[in-house]
Amino acid sequence: MSRPKARVSMADVARLAGVSSQTVSRVSTGHPGVVGSTRQQVLAAMKQLGYRPNSAARALKSGQFRTIGVILFSFSSTGNSRTLEAIATHAAQEGYAITLIPVAVPTQDSVVGAFTRLGELAVDGVIVIMEVHLLDSATVTLPPHVQVVVVDSDAGDRYAVVDTDQADGARQAVDHLLGLGHRTVWHVAGPAESFAAERRAQAWRDTLTGAGRQVPEPLRGDWSAESGYQAGLVLADRPDCTAVFAANDQMALGVLRALHERGRAVPGEVSVVGFDDIADATSFIPPLTTVHQDFAEVGRRCVQGILRQLDSGETAPGTTLVPTRLVIRASTAPPPAR
Amino acid sequence: MSRPKARVSMADVARLAGVSSQTVSRVSTGHPGVVGSTRQQVLAAMKQLGYRPNSAARALKSGQFRTIGVILFSFSSTGNSRTLEAIATHAAQEGYAITLIPVAVPTQDSVVGAFTRLGELAVDGVIVIMEVHLLDSATVTLPPHVQVVVVDSDAGDRYAVVDTDQADGARQAVDHLLGLGHRTVWHVAGPAESFAAERRAQAWRDTLTGAGRQVPEPLRGDWSAESGYQAGLVLADRPDCTAVFAANDQMALGVLRALHERGRAVPGEVSVVGFDDIADATSFIPPLTTVHQDFAEVGRRCVQGILRQLDSGETAPGTTLVPTRLVIRASTAPPPAR
DNA sequence: GAGCGAGATGTTTACGTAAACATCGCCGAG
């Protein structure tokens, strides 16, 4: 039980099993060419000594770490956390570990810093969950052997990009509201730096224009419920506003509260649609109609993409879109009769 | 620009700078005993070649990975994500990387699996964010050189434990409600497996008992807003229920919705207090009075604890409590006059 | 001015693994 020395190496196992360390290596890596009886012997010795491969030595020899780095700016958005979870789960299934590279402030400097550190990090590939234009503005040179996949970006020409089909989701939301009879739809947009926010806003605008509707001036939030509340106060005072599309569920929550405080009934007088379908959305007052994002699928495809690039050894630019779907709950209804 | 060969090693830098590789090593690790001019020369050569230390070789030689593993069961709880974020940030500041070890299902098997993998993982220490009794039930042998810190657990006698002061938070919540004049306080508890849930429930019970109040039968949820809604429906039908303490904010959200649907005014007829102080709590209808948890501080102390153990080389059992504080918003008020 | 010590730098070695190459023994074809 009490191993007096430090950790056991292949040599120790080899000695006990009466074979060469190379044979132990073969058993350990699952290589063929070891006969059953020998294998059993080695396995027994491993177990007895509590042998654990030394990943550092393994990585040094093989040049691979079997680790994927994830650079992300904020955990606070539900989407990031859920995507990260899916990435971690799928990476684990493939025998890869995940190394977290948090970027505290999304300034150019800190992003460069993160990528510089990256070169020293034990990582085969990187998944970037953040606006990539921050990377571009910085003269960042990625370590040549590190592969990259980006989430939430328009850099599909240079990197492999995985993203939710933001545009189609926004279109579904607006179409739903127009279909209910609303004359137009107001929008509470996300921050201008966010590519996702811009895509949703653009699709909202395009859909209205395509339907020949008037496009109101969008209000801008920062994804937080509080910013949604501020926007909601403005909208609540506009009697002509009967339908609101918020760029995420948290801002929708703020809008709901503002409307409630101002005494405007949802969905009786004003309809509200969100984006994300966070778990809590079913318990908003009223339960929120929103666009469901499949974060798990996004994470899955990220890992898939990285592994493919790692196998082939070459980057595979292009954008993969994960479909969205509108989930209709109780926050939308036809506009009030005039 | 185009390096024809693979990555550069110390030997390459040494050759270009006209020094030995050991001198390069000294510069790279910041060791003293290298005169200024030599150092400059080496630094220049490093930059020209784009040298990056190979962390695998470094780890192999030094026996340290400068990496902390984080085992967590669920990302979905806000607390876990926020704690993880703080851990990642502080670890990065100390020059440590974070490796994520997700445990998909909290069964004994998968936990054992995670800890088995751990032995092969390039990790100096581990922070466990999850109920530790799952570890106990399994005959898990931690790799001897790996240090452990646990969050949300009562295993302070065997491990270093960092936790929020759950009991005091619950006490503050209950005292606040009693202070407003409520005769007693109902409780929507978290799942029985959760140590945090149990501690909050126990403190709720103790505080009521200590004040000589009647202790109603607690309702049990699973942390989700939906489960809070179900509990809320039950409570809404009890006219004697004027104050509810929910074990987290999401369940409180569900309670609010149930009360709203049943036409019971908050806080006019029923007061509600949550736990966590998630960002959205300010935008609930009405804004939620809740117990604020300092997740960032929890993360900070976890990293601190691991590093201290890593330095000293010995485990330091004991529990560190991070204080909580009640944030009073608009969901609590004196009970209705009878 | 000789010797000594301290600081700067170079040389050797080992960390644990796995690829490449070497060897050994056995079986079947001719």
Add this chain to the structure above:
DNA sequence: CTCGGCGATGTTTACGTAAACATCTCGCTC
């Protein structure tokens, strides 16, 4: 019956780094 060949196993070597030890060069003291 002999030899080629192949499968199983052993031996050598290199991965990139940093600790330990060796050497070398000064400047200073007596």
